Amino acid sequence: MQPIEQACYWLARLPEREVASLSAPAEADIVVVGGGLTGLWTALFLKELDPGRDVAVVEQGIAAYGASGRNAGMLSETVDHSHALAIQHFGLEEARRLAALGERNVAELTAFIAERGIACDYEPTGRLMVALTAAQLEEARHSVAIARNLGVDSWRFLEGPAVRAEVHSPLYRGGVAVAGGGILDPAKLTDGLRREAERLGVRVFERTTVASLATAGSGVELRANGTTLRARRAVLATSAYTHHLLPQVLWRFIPLYDYVLVSEPLTAAQWELIGWKGRQGITDGRTFFNYYRPTADGRVLWGTSEATYYPGNTVGPQCDHSPHHYESLRRSWRLHFPNLADLEWPYAWGGAICSTTRMTPYFGRAMNDRVCYGLGYTGHGLGTTRLAGRILAHMALDRASDLLDLPLVRRRPFPYPPEPVRTWAVNQVTRALRRVDAGHPPSLLLRLLDKFGIGFSS
Numbered sequence: 001m002q003p004i005e006q007a008c009y010w011l012a013r014l015p016e017r018e019v020a021s022l023s024a025p026a027e028a029d030i031v032v033v034g035g036g037l038t039g040l041w042t043a044l045f046l047k048e049l050d051p052g053r054d055v056a057v058v059e060q061g062i063a064a065y066g067a068s069g070r071n072a073g074m075l076s077e078t079v080d081h082s083h084a085l086a087i088q089h090f091g092l093e094e095a096r097r098l099a100a101l102g103e104r105n106v107a108e109l110t111a112f113i114a115e116r117g118i119a120c121d122y123e124p125t126g127r128l129m130v131a132l133t134a135a136q137l138e139e140a141r142h143s144v145a146i147a148r149n150l151g152v153d154s155w156r157f158l159e160g161p162a163v164r165a166e167v168h169s170p171l172y173r174g175g176v177a178v179a180g181g182g183i184l185d186p187a188k189l190t191d192g193l194r195r196e197a198e199r200l201g202v203r204v205f206e207r208t209t210v211a212s213l214a215t216a217g218s219g220v221e222l223r224a225n226g227t228t229l230r231a232r233r234a235v236l237a238t239s240a241y242t243h244h245l246l247p248q249v250l251w252r253f254i255p256l257y258d259y260v261l262v263s264e265p266l267t268a269a270q271w272e273l274i275g276w277k278g279r280q281g282i283t284d285g286r287t288f289f290n291y292y293r294p295t296a297d298g299r300v301l302w303g304t305s306e307a308t309y310y311p312g313n314t315v316g317p318q319c320d321h322s323p324h325h326y327e328s329l330r331r332s333w334r335l336h337f338p339n340l341a342d343l344e345w346p347y348a349w350g351g352a353i354c355s356t357t358r359m360t361p362y363f364g365r366a367m368n369d370r371v372c373y374g375l376g377y378t379g380h381g382l383g384t385t386r387l388a389g390r391i392l393a394h395m396a397l398d399r400a401s402d403l404l405d406l407p408l409v410r411r412r413p414f415p416y417p418p419e420p421v422r423t424w425a426v427n428q429v430t431r432a433l434r435r436v437d438a439g440h441p442p443s444l445l446l447r448l449l450d451k452f453g454i455g456f457s458s
Contacts, residue, residue, distance in 0.1 A: 041389025
């Protein structure tokens with residue numbers, strides 16, 4: 001199997017460049033661990049709030065090496081996993097606040113990349129959520145009604161012929177068209193944020209693996225690349241890798257792997273067969289859904305949310321590939337688009353995400369408030385990382401913000417069980433969810449989890 005830098009379509013397209021690594025003892029006011037979207041947005045907001053602050057970012061690979069460069073590049077306006085879950089977890093009024101916040105965040109994000117000239121192939125195409133069964137069709141109608149109740153008027157129900165006119169799959173029975181958001185190249189976005197942060201004076205140390213994090217004097221000390229980096233405060237923007245430095249957070253999240261394919265370029269005749277002139281990002285209504293979108297150079301990205309948990313909370317290069325998932329993805333493509341069953345898929349990769357039980361981000365502090373962290377985007381990180389960056393910057397600087405008063409920030413999600421119960425629980429829930437996707441009613445286990453607002457999916 002190829003290394004991730006070659007296997008991942010987005011990372012393989014980044015131009016070669018020299019990187020700066022930590023090679024001698026250094027100091028900073030605030031060090032951000034993680035050179036992905038969360039870390040770089042945090043650094044940018046730190047500079048916005050306090051331009052004179054000395055900020056450093058350290059990243060184990062290159063910027064975008066983790067989830068930020070391995071996702072589908074589908075920008076959505078939702079902060080929560082769904083509007084219905086937001087109501088369940090936070091109440092109607094708070095769900096309205098989160099819905100408005102999410103829409104405003106996407107508008108600000110897209111304005112920022114335009115103003116700063118960040119070329120990331122952004123297309124404001126919106127998205128489609130398609131129904132494959134009668135139950136999913138009814139759920140689609142319900143989701144539009146919920147969105148309107150929250151003051152969101154960008155969601156529109158589509159009957160079967162209308163959605164099949166957009167994209168020519170025989171499986172579609174209807175769906176929802178969402179006008180907000182669009183598609184982009186996530187690695188180019190991340191790399192553009194890196195350049196902007198460096199322009200503002202942020203030091204970015206790539207290929208710098210942090211081995212340990214500890215208190216030191218009135219601040220913290222990171223050991224990395226055989227040397228040290230000291231700072232007054234640290235921000236962990238390390239997503240599914242966070243437990244490597246802060247094991248106690250494992251109670252609140254679970255690391256999972258999603259897998260993705262990208263095809264060869266389609267010919268004009270192949271695009272005519274499939275339609276998709278609106279170039280929307282698409283998900284279907286199953287619990288373990290496919291997500292897919294066209295690329296700027298005429299390929300198709302095809303991914304699955306049937307995320308895999310590797311026992312012992314394993315995250316690393318050994319999980320970057322899964323032939324089983326790749327074959328399952330090729331099979332699902334053939335079911336959706338039988339006219340293009342012979343399409344070839346030269347790119348295939350996996351990436352680690354992390355999920356909380358409420359399927360929304362989780363924020364916290366550690367080491368006598370010298371460390372703050374945020375994680376748990378559950379497949380909605382492309383936009384939500386910007387909000388997380390604002391939150392973490394205010395936390396690191398002890399600055400007041402309405403964002404810090406969000407229940408999403410103040411309340412901790414229900415914990416996951418530890419090992420060995422964790423592996424057993426994931427396997428049981430996965431089997432139960434597969435049965436639901438096959439048309440069976442939810443089991444007693446799933447009904448109990450739903451009652452407590454606990455989710456297992458990406």
